[in-house]
Amino acid sequence: xxxxxxxxxxxxxxxxxxxxxxxxxxxxxxxxxxxxxxxxxxxxxxxxxxxxxxxxxxxxxxxxxxxxxxxxxxxxxxxxxxxxxxxxxxxxxxxxxxxxxxxxxxxxxxxxxxxxxxxxxxxxxxx
Amino acid sequence: xxxxxxxxxxxxxxxxxxxxxxxxxxxxxxxxxxxxxxxxxxxxxxxxxxxxxxxxxxxxxxxxxxxxxxxxxxxxxxxxxxxxxxxxxxxxxxxxxxxxxxxxxxxxxxxxxxxxxxxxxxxxxxxxxxxxxxxxxxxxxxxxxxxxxxxxxxxxxxxxxxxxxxxxxxxxxxxxxxxxxxxxxxxxxxxxxxxxxxxxxxxxxxxxxxxxxxxxxxxxxxxxxxxxxxxxxxxxxxxxxxxxxxxxxxxxxxxxxxxxxxxxxxxxxxxxxxxxxxxxxxxxxxxxxxxxxxxxxxxxxxxxxxxxxxxxxxxxxxxxxxxxxxxxxxxxxxxxxxxxxxxxxxxxxxxxxxxxxxxxxxxxxxxxxxxxxxxxxxxxxxxxxxxxxxxxxxxxxxxxxxxxxxxxxxxxxxxxxxxxxxxxxxxxxxxxxxxxxxxxxxxxxxxxxxxxxxxxxxxxxxxxxxxxxxxxxxxxxxxxxxxxxxxxxxxxxxxxxxxxxxxxxxxxxxxxxxx
Numbered sequence: 001x002x003x004x005x006x007x008x009x010x011x012x013x014x015x016x017x018x019x020x021x022x023x024x025x026x027x028x029x030x031x032x033x034x035x036x037x038x039x040x041x042x043x044x045x046x047x048x049x050x051x052x053x054x055x056x057x058x059x060x061x062x063x064x065x066x067x068x069x070x071x072x073x074x075x076x077x078x079x080x081x082x083x084x085x086x087x088x089x090x091x092x093x094x095x096x097x098x099x100x101x102x103x104x105x106x107x108x109x110x111x112x113x114x115x116x117x118x119x120x121x122x123x124x125x126x127x
Numbered sequence: 128x129x130x131x132x133x134x135x136x137x138x139x140x141x142x143x144x145x146x147x148x149x150x151x152x153x154x155x156x157x158x159x160x161x162x163x164x165x166x167x168x169x170x171x172x173x174x175x176x177x178x179x180x181x182x183x184x185x186x187x188x189x190x191x192x193x194x195x196x197x198x199x200x201x202x203x204x205x206x207x208x209x210x211x212x213x214x215x216x217x218x219x220x221x222x223x224x225x226x227x228x229x230x231x232x233x234x235x236x237x238x239x240x241x242x243x244x245x246x247x248x249x250x251x252x253x254x255x256x257x258x259x260x261x262x263x264x265x266x267x268x269x270x271x272x273x274x275x276x277x278x279x280x281x282x283x284x285x286x287x288x289x290x291x292x293x294x295x296x297x298x299x300x301x302x303x304x305x306x307x308x309x310x311x312x313x314x315x316x317x318x319x320x321x322x323x324x325x326x327x328x329x330x331x332x333x334x335x336x337x338x339x340x341x342x343x344x345x346x347x348x349x350x351x352x353x354x355x356x357x358x359x360x361x362x363x364x365x366x367x368x369x370x371x372x373x374x375x376x377x378x379x380x381x382x383x384x385x386x387x388x389x390x391x392x393x394x395x396x397x398x399x400x401x402x403x404x405x406x407x408x409x410x411x412x413x414x415x416x417x418x419x420x421x422x423x424x425x426x427x428x429x430x431x432x433x434x435x436x437x438x439x440x441x442x443x444x445x446x447x448x449x450x451x452x453x454x455x456x457x458x459x460x461x462x463x464x465x466x467x468x469x470x471x472x473x474x475x476x477x478x479x480x481x482x483x484x485x486x487x488x489x490x491x492x493x494x495x496x497x498x499x500x501x502x503x504x505x506x507x508x509x510x511x512x513x514x515x516x517x518x519x520x521x522x523x524x525x526x527x528x529x530x531x532x533x534x535x536x537x538x539x540x541x542x543x544x545x546x547x548x549x550x551x552x553x554x555x556x557x558x559x560x561x562x563x564x565x566x567x568x569x570x571x572x573x574x575x576x577x578x579x580x581x582x583x584x585x586x587x588x589x590x591x592x593x594x595x596x597x598x599x600x601x602x603x604x605x606x607x608x609x610x611x612x613x614x615x616x617x618x619x620x621x622x623x624x625x626x627x628x629x630x631x632x633x634x635x636x637x638x639x640x641x642x
Binding site for chain 1 (some may be wrong): 213417436471
């Protein structure tokens with residue numbers, strides 16, 4: 001957490017409170033944060049903002065998170081960006097599918113600060 | 128002559144009982160007729176034999192009478208020739224017997240008019256011969272032999288005897304002829320009797336065979352069809368039916384069977400439908416629980432996340448009272464979260480979507496983690512925690528789920544044990560399995576409640592009376608998780624002195640490929 005590089009993380013979640021919570025935690029750890037609240041915005045923003053990592057909620061209005069994940073992995077500019085799935089859905093049914101579609105980690109809501117930052121750091125380290 | 132089957136059927140009476148009765152009557156009548164014919168033939172044979180015996184008697188009697196006549200003649204001649212009285216011996220006895228014996232002969236043939244005429248003639252002629260010739264001749268000889276000899280020389284005696292003998296010949300010949308004819312007719316009667324007996328026997332056998340064929344056709348075949356259909360229904364083919372028709376009783380049986388099968392089929396269809404509806408309701412309920420769990424987790428994410436932010440000082444320093452109050456909110460939000468987790472897990476187990484992630488684990492290690500996790504709660508109630516573990520106890524299991532099982536049992540034990548009590552966790556290998564025991568010195572469970580203890584949403588009366596919080600899901604989940612591992616859980620409890628939960632887990636995932 002030296003915070004010198006200021007890596008940019010795109011947070012895609014339809015719940016404003018949770019976006020704000022994630023932003024707080026990420027900024028405490030020295031990351032820059034961008035938001036998107038729905039699938040369409042997420043995809044345009046993802047291309048423009050050139051994030052280093054995407055935190056993706058799997059339940060989104062305007063197409064579910066899996067669809068966004070699939071599209072991102074098909075876009076040349078985004079295919080290499082690591083994606084961490086974040087969801088309140090049961091891990092058992094969704095983690096496998098998210099990983100198959102290219103997610104590098106799965107964070108179960110509700111999450112603790114350690115779980116969130118740990119997943120982000122290991123994703124960036126691997127990515 | 129062949130009667131067409133359809134025609135044959137319409138000719139038959141409808142009731143089976145009538146058919147059987149008619150068949151039996153027909154066979155009986157045939158056998159009876161044969162019997163009567165046989166009896167008639169035999170009695171005719173018997174009669175003929177009697178007549179033959181009678182003829183022999185008649186002939187014998189005729190010969191006897193004839194000999195008496197000859198005796199008369201011999202005696203008379205001997206006396207006339209010699210003059211010696213001893214020659215009169217046969218004459219005397221014949222003279223006495225002739226009348227009665229001739230009358231007996233007449234009596235014997237009195238039923239036959241021709242023979243009777245002959246016998247009467249013989250009786251008359253012999254008595255005339257005796258009276259008119261023999262007696263006068265013997266009287267003459269007593270006075271004068273030469274005169275008697277001259278009378279004999281006239282040949283009158285010989286003529287009379289010849290005539291008499293001629294009559295005897297005719298009678299005997301006629302009787303013999305009759306007897307021969309009767310013998311022939313007796314042979315014919317015997318042959319008839321044999322033929323009737325043989326033919327009747329063959330007829331009776333044929334009728335019997337026909338009767339048996341008729342029985343099997345009208346009775347056995349329909350019964351077999353019913354049995355076949357019953358077997359089909361028994362083995363699950365509820366659409367099996369028996370074709371109708373046949374005698375009334377069997378048609379009744381077929382009809383009753385078909386009605387029963389239809390009713391079973393109908394009930395089964397309704398049951399299937401109801402089952403389907405129940406399954407649908409169950410599925411909707413599971414989906415509902417899963418959806419609710421998900422919807423509850425989203426707000427809990429914010430609640431827990433922001434509480435964390437405040438508690439770790441991200442929003443500025445907290446005073447002691449703020450920290451304490453927020454701690455209460457934090458603890459209860461954790462409880463709510465664990466309840467949501469239990470509900471979701473329960474829904475998954477019920478929906479069959481639940482999967483274990485098996486890996487080699489050390490049961491002792493898992494036990495120590497669970498032990499550590501429950502320590503703060505035990506400390507708060509001054510409950511002594513005892514960990515009784517030995518060597519490494521390897522096991523193939525889902526580490527997180529096994530931990531959850533022990534967490535649940537340990538926190539239960541702490542919850543139900545009063546201050547100053549003891550909670551013991553034992554781990555030991557037992558052959559091919561691993562035994563885990565959680566024992567407490569708590570309030571215990573009433574004996575009549577241990578059966579339902581693992582039923583969902585069941586809460587012990589002690590728990591509700593003492594207002595110990597809980598959902599009634601914990602033990603249900605524990606049991607489901609243990610069984611998913613192929614293990615068994617049991618409970619022993621003495622009310623007022625403590626409860627022991629015992630889990631036996633197979634060391635290796637032997638059967639189910641659930642991993």
